[in-house]
Amino acid sequence: MASLLVIDDEASILHAFRRAFGRPDIELLTASSGLEGLEAVAEHQPDVVVLDINLPDMPGLEVFRRIRSQDARIPVIFITGHGTTDTAIEAMKLGAFDYLLKPLELAPLETLIARAFEISRLMRVPARTEIEGPSDGADIIIGRCPAMQEVYKSIGRIAPQEVTALIMGETGTGKELVARAIYQHSRRATGPFLAINCAAIPENLLESELLGHEKGAFTGADRRRIGKFEQCSGGTLFLDEIGDMTPLTQAKILRVLQDQQFERVGGNETIKTDVRIIAATNRDLQRMILDKKFRSDLYYRLSVFTITLPPLRERGEDLMLLVQFFLNRYGLELGKEITQTSPETTEMLRRYSWPGNLRELQSVIKQALLQSTGPVLLPEFLPQFVQVGAQCRVETPGTTPSELDRLIDDGLRSNAPDLYESILNQVKRRLLTKALQETGGNQLRAAKALGISRSTLRNDLKSLGISVERQISKSDDPLE
Template sequence: MAHLLLIDDDPALIPKQVRLAFPAPTHRVEVACSGVDGVGRVRADPPDVVLLDLRLPDQSGLETYQAIRRIDARIPVIFITLARSADAAIEAMRQGACDYLFKPLDLQQLRRVVDEALDVGRRMLRPAAVAEELTDPGLEGAIVGSCPAMREAYKVIGLVSDQDVPVLILGESGTGKELVARAIYQHGKRARAPYRALNCAAIPEGLLESELFGHERGAFTGADRRRIGKFEQCNGGTIFLDEIGDMAPASQAKILRLLQEQEFDRVGGNETVRTDVRLIAATHRDLKAWSAEGRFRPDLYYRLGVVTIHVPPLRERGDDLLLLVQRFLRRFNRELGRDVREVAPAAMDRLRSYSWPGNVRELQSVLQQALLRATDSVLLTSHLPDDLLESTRASRASVDHLMVGTLAELERRAIQECLIQTGGNRQRAAGRLGISTRTLLRKIQEYKLEDPLHPAAWPNG
């Protein structure tokens, strides 16, 4: 259940709109009519998101916001304002607020902004601890695994968490790079400061700079007011840039400047903005090769790669697969209302024989689909998605074909060697091989062993 706290002195309209947008029982909406009351409620029972009016009867919204930040700077705060100039709301964003909305509220926009804030809050507050085994049922966000590559990753996380150096996380898509980033953040000295995550590949090139660095009014068509970017908004905290390898060259240059000098300019602005942000980046690209090819700035690659963590693909993690299956079964049982307690050996064999191109993210999807098909406490092969079954069948057929080819090659070479040793005497060779002379003649014809005393002339000899 998501807990929303609305701090607003409007006794009827705004609370009604918020409760309409976020109905019970999936949401709990609490209302405070003054800044002091709101701060007291935050201290007594921290909400998941705060909706805060800029104009309150006892103190300003900014004063209330600063008091909330002193309690816990990780609580996402969304400002609500009647003033169209939004100067105070922009200042709040500069100080770290999540977003701001204008009255009267647009319910669709309200839902979108609050959902985004809830996601931000979950990333900051949900544990991303390291758990080699599932001994603690409360660690739903734990990084699970005990294979050598994961153990090495844990060591590096522990070593760099308290340092302010950039960290570059490498690994295929779906391996859990964002979990590693959150673990570094949560174990570090900035753990009670804001954390923001952004996928560079998911934002159009023309908008990414504005999203990261903000823009001034009139910087481009549609820029009707100043916008505060993530680096300014997250001052004092940590930013995670996923898929940084997909970032455009202009943005790369500004990131390099920020890493070197902790300053930047908003898009369309001349004012230099100072900030204090720790950067964690991730990519599935080979940035070393890309920088050599001119597709990524070499100076930025070397600056980012001071500390590098490799997250292995699922197909290379051995018995970690079973740990992950157990973890996700427990989670999806609760979410989907199922009671699947074990995986049939044949189904587990299929999961083990699959190559998992989508890694842990794909495993989650497969198990969700399987649980929706399951009707009792055991997950069977028939519950697995059809495309996975087809893929494992094709893989097994390929292995079988390879095995047949390997055995045939071994047999051909054994016959060849035996004929050489017997000087081409087929009867003696058949005796040594334990087969009849007729069978040997058939094999010689099958393998085209036309000149057994000159193997160099044989095909593939």
């Protein structure tokens, strides 16, 4: 249960919070003075604090400083009248999470507190590797395959070092979990941890979110905003999906990494910061550098130490370890007791390609548990797309860049005739096969995904000798 402490001397404000947040999933604590609030922080260690600037016994800023000295990880949201925003901004510089102006509006208040709860969870709930022992409520990085063993070693090597780290891997492979593990094993574990998804913030707002802006810097900038680099000074900033940054924002971030200083948007004051950066991406940054879409100098700054997470489909027996882990975890949450998976279900889970990786597996297990009856997970409890995808899965190695290089090198060395056409046909064959796997053999959807007409797809299938009966034969794959 998340806990929320509201420190305000106005009875009407406390009453409004009780009405809005008096829910079973939230423990609401209230205090009407600074001293009472500090006692509540020491006793209850709340997940989030809402703090009024003006209190009867001491300034809200002083209360905030004392909270920070007790636990710098607690997100503190200030509420303030129009005449005291300068004090709230000063608090933001010192690391407050955000502030809201009175009178409070419920929708933005709920959104902000939900974000604060999530940030608090990321800092407080440990992210541990499986080899570190029992979970005790921690988020566990599960995996025993060689690639995951290397990930564990990398976390141990990089966590104590004050250098940037770059985590690479497909969507859903657990990049944020690895970033949290690095943070929680670092010297900055008692400081703040903030996470920003660069792909989720509009291009014109991302720079302001990271660096802040001055009042009047652009249309809608009605007050000064403190950015995450300033707010998180002394802590760790996780930049997820950094490959989605525009070149202009990349240049600004590069300067922060080089000089540990920056200016807010629309400002000329140089601000110093002390932030450790952990970045992550699902994109091929080296390819983006060649395409002039990502700065090479920023890449070299970020990739001082790189951790690459393997996709779920390449992790072998880790899959069933994860299935059992999620069955246990979500079985408790949903009141379902599944003790085993049937052999048919196990085979189906292994044959599915898991394009969404761990995130997709979590969703599938939850859906299956909701459908389940009895102690055994049966195939019919799995979502339909998994059942269809498993039937269409071709158990073959993918055409990875290294395989292509090998095929090309072998062909060039042997002076193979028609090498150009041969390589293109093999790649095309693999591409069409993969597209049909992902769409369950549906040619119309496959053609749409590939950006070609259905007739073009049919002609290519015919010319390559690929037969489709809602299932792809092993003999259709060029790498078998």
